Amino acid sequence: MLSRTASDLYWLSRNFERAENTARMLDVVWNLSLIRFAVDIQAEIAAPLAITGTGDHYGSRYGKVTVQNVLFFFTLDPDSPASIYSCLRQARASAHAVRGKITGEMWESINSTWLELKEISQTGLQAYGETAFFEWVKNRSHLFRGATYGTLMRSDTFRFLRLGTFIERADNTARILDVKHSEGQLESNTTLDYYRWHALLRSVGAYEAFREMFSETINGERVAEMLILRPEVPRSLLSCLQMLCELLPAIEGDAGLQSKRLAAVQLARLQYGDMEHILDIGLHDYLTDFLRRINELADTIQSEYLELV
Amino acid sequence: MRSLKLPAVSGFDEMIAPGGGVRPHYRSYHDWLLRQDRSLLQRKRKEAELQFHRVGITFNVYGEDSGTERLIPFDTLPRVIPASEWDLLERGTIQRVNALNLFLHDIYHDQNIIRDGRIPAEQIFGNSQYQPCMQDVDLHNQVYSHISGVDLIRDGEGDWYVLEDNLRTPSGVSYMIENRRMMMRLFPELFAEQTVAPVEHYPSLLLETLQQSASYANPTVVLLTPGQFNSAYFEHAFLAQQMGIELVEGADLFVKDGFVYMRTTAGPQRVDVIYRRIDDDFLDPLAFRSDSMLGVPGLLSVYRQGNVVLANAVGTGVGDDKSIYPYVPDMIRFYLDEEPILHNVPTWQCRKPDDLKEVLNQLPKLVVKEVHGAGGYGMLVGPAASQAEIDMFRARLLANPGNYIAQPTLSLSSCPIFVEEGIAPRHIDLRPFVLSGNDTRVVPGGLTRVAMKSGSLVVNSSQGGGTKDTWVLESGEDCPC
Structure with a gap:
């Protein structure tokens, strides 16, 4: 296999997996932030920044750590390299580069994921629903994995x-x-x-x-x-x-x-x-x-x- | 009998005869069409659009934001060609491509056609597409243009003309295949009603052709693309996948000890045939443009040693250049000793003073093209142009007449398409794809391009043109019985 192709495949799945794990992590944070007796909400919502090592980048762009900003930073922010948006954009770009190598069903799955994400990004996270969004990301990842398992040689x-x-x-x-x-x-x-x-x-x-x-x-x-x-x-x-x-x-x-x-x-x-x-x-x-x-x-x-x- | 009423168009309509009757080869489809209600056609069109988006059959447009992807508009009404007519086109395009291959071999070897006085020497040697480095390079089967696209149009009488030959990296064949798949998905019942010649085996014919371009068996074939931002990238990926070959970029290849290798996860692997979708200029920064990042340093020296095949060959551009086009009928007579089956569009060569004078006199009626141009860029369509545009071209013609040819504005035939208001005629052309390996073959059909705007004659996808499926009916279907 071409090294470049292997690289695109490898990064395609790394980025998709990262998007999925980011959604999983945020789901926890979001739920914990709703629990009133979690006294130090601030620490809870800052956790994802520590996990991913993106605290400095976040600080330079947003300053104060708030639930809304952290969520946006990790979900639909097109300029944040840690966002699900960026991960899926890159995953889709890699898939585009190797679309001749993956099956049509895999490509369609990842391409429609990207198209839907762009629509969700228009809608906005709150309007779409935080939990619904995290579930959507996980489902899209399951779908892609399923298409991969079910169709790829x-x-x-x-x-x-x-x-x-x-x-x-x-x-x-x-x-x-x-x-x-x-x-x-x-x-x-x-x-x-x-x-x-x-x-x-x-x-x-x-x-x-x-x-x-x-x-x-x-x-x-x-x-x-x-x-x-x-x-x-x-x-x-x-x-x-x-x-x-x-x-x-x-x-x-x-x-x-x-x-x-x-x-x-x-x-x-x-x-x-x-x-x-x-x-x-x-x-x-x-x-x-x-x-x-x-x-x-x-x-x-x-x-x-x-x-x- | 009832028939569709179409707004009057000047010129030849593919479906409706001048008296208003339906042409025999369209009868079956036309009757089916009358039975459909409009909302169904609307729905099918939406479905097609959705599906093309989902599958990602898009193309990139130069000059727009990088990565901008657009769909080429797809029309759900097929263009139908009866068997008898196709027979003519098949023989005509094969004849033409055979002559062009003989011409290319000749000018890079003995140059008999120049010696014989059929083509002035400066038209060849002064042509920017002529590659001196190809002199005396022997190619297997003497094939230069392995893949050719011949653009055909019909005039007001329905007579076929060759508008241009494409011998460099003709594109569009993926749409021929995807359009057929889409039609079979949307309207399966239509394919049960009549026998439409299949086109989906094109990739396997192409692979055979590429394998036959090497002098030995089982060569390793790859497709060389400029990369995913190229306008035809979808097609490159599509064809590579359909043929089961690697889709490589310049950086994936390297030259070592007189051979070309690709970088793989298991180490270097030798490459024998490169189906390149990159222009000559960008192939090898050591031989051509030194600023090219798309090519492979040293590729040309390997090629000239015969250790790798390039398809199409280097230097084919001199055969499809618009300044050479007027000589193609003569080439057919010279090399094949046959009369051309397909006509050339009458062409004025502005480098000739008499022709230039004629052209300047009739400018508002003519189409003027740059001799090395392609893709519908840099041309004047006289009847559709403003006075300012005509004046601008007049000045350009006077400044550099040798850079232009001119042709009468042919009406182009029209074919019904589905638009917001219902069904309306639009102008079309046809590009069949001709493959030259051990023999020369053409898949029945081709890409029908459509000018989506009413009255427009510009069908290029880069200028907003669309496509439709092209049906060649198998024989027996076109008799009015």
Whole structure:
């Protein structure tokens, strides 16, 4: 496959996945901001800025942190690189560049997503409904994934798309967990903490999974365990690494030794990790280290496959 | 019998004969059309528009905001051509393209046509499209123009004329295919009623043609596009996908040790045939325009060694240039020893003083074109122009007569289209696509372009023209029985 094509496929799915995760994250923030006893609303709504590392950019454009501004910054702001609007615009541009490689149904799905988004952007977030919008983004992502799964040949085209999805998802899950953790300490068990962890579970669609896996009150340590170490949870770091380690060796040709090595090392760390070890290191340090490693892997994939000179 | 009433047009209408009767090959469609109510046609048109948007069959317009995408207006009434007429067009276009390929081989080798005095030498060597670097380069099958688009029109009597030949990177074939798919989706019952010759196998014929352009079996074929901001990008992507070949940009290719390679995730891979949709000037910054970012440095040297095939060949532009056009009938006689099956539009070459005088006298009645122009840019349609525009062209003609040709304003035939007010005639042309590999073939039909404005003669999509599906009926259907 052409390196440029692989790059477009990879970034297409990364951007789509990022849009979906942004919607998930905002859904939580929006719901928490409606809970009156969440005393520090300001901290809740500032969380997405911390998660995505866009606080400075936001500050220079908007100054004060308000619910409306933060929501706009992350949803329909065409000038914010972190907005769902920007992610989907880029995803669609990548899809446009490789439309000969993806199936007609995939292209139609992403193209109509973009056309609808432009209409929603005319309507405005409030008029459309915040929750309705977040659901729409998630649904469009499900639809695209469904079209991909249901119609795309299992070739390198499929693999580079999936590669982008899991690199992005691993990064996003780690970030969302890291910020939630620094707000509510793992061992703290106030009602507000309960709501926070509950919201986080819902944001990654893992609430039902928690209920099925553990018959105990929702608490930070269990949530962290689920999202880091459990292979049954499709957004967990372990699940993401398992997928990456399946995909990389399946790509045709002998390129990518370092990528495969880095992914395998990280998979082993998760597969043979346990919560005790993680808590010894400290969750924040553990996640910071993970983010560094996943980004090193992303850079290596970029140079070994996508930017061939 | 009842028939559709169309506003009177001067000239030849494809559906309605001068007495008001329906032409035999249109009878079946016409009767169906009479049975439809208008709201259904409205609905179908909306559906088509929605579908084209959804599939993203759009084109980019130069000079507008980058990334602006527009739909080419699609008309839901087909243009129908009876089998007997198509037979003439098929033979005529194949004859013409064969002669043009022989001409290109000749001028880049022995130049017999110049020696014989049929074409003045300066018309070739002074032509900006002539590429000296192609002299004595031998091409497989001696084919230069693998893909040709021949633009045809009909005059007031219904006689066919060739308006121009397109031998560089003719576009529009994706619309021929998508228009047919759309019609089959919207009106399946029509295709059960009569036998319309299929066009959807064009991509497989094209792939065969490209594979045959190399001297060995199973060559690796790629399509080279200028990129997604090119006006025809949709078509490039469409054709690459339909043929199952890589769609590459200049930066995806590189030259090493006398061969062309593409950068892939599994390392460099050799490329044998490049279906390029980039003009000569931009192909290789080392050989042509050094500021081109679209091409591949060193490509021309590989090409001249015969280690890669370019389709179409470098230097084909000299064959479709408007200053060479007047000589095509003579080429057919010279190389094939046949009489031309299709007419040329009578053309004044303004470089000739007598012709220029004639042109200046009749300017408001004529169409004036730049010899190297294309796409409907830089032309004067006398009868539709203002006095100021005519004066401006007069000055340009006097300043640089060699840059222009002029032709009588042909009325172009009309064909009914569906508009807000109902059904009305609009002017059309036809571009069949001719493929030259081991032999020369043409898919029955082509792209019918429509001037969407009443009375307009400009059908180019860059100027707001639309398209409609073109039906070639299989034989037996056109007898009035």
